[in-house]
Amino acid sequence: MARESMESRRQKREIVVKRDCKLCKDQIVIDYKQPDLLKKFMTERGKILSRRISGNCAKHQRELTTAIKRARVMLLVR
Secondary structure, three states, X not given: OHHHHHHHHHHHHHOOOOOXXXXXXXXXXXXXXXXXXXXXXXXXXXXXOOHHHHOOOHHHHHHHHHHXXXXXXXXXXX
């Protein structure tokens, strides 16, 4: 009985939904001068959304974080 429950747990963990990166798909260039685009990947309090929540690939997540941080310094985004 316990063995069946462990196997079913493993199967549930292995099911992963593959989401495509929106930025890769639409070939959007990330720039710190686009506050409207950057705000889509931020919370109301100004924190950067994680990759898991936003659905970005690693490359675009890195670019996004640097762009948001630059925009914060320039006071384009709060």
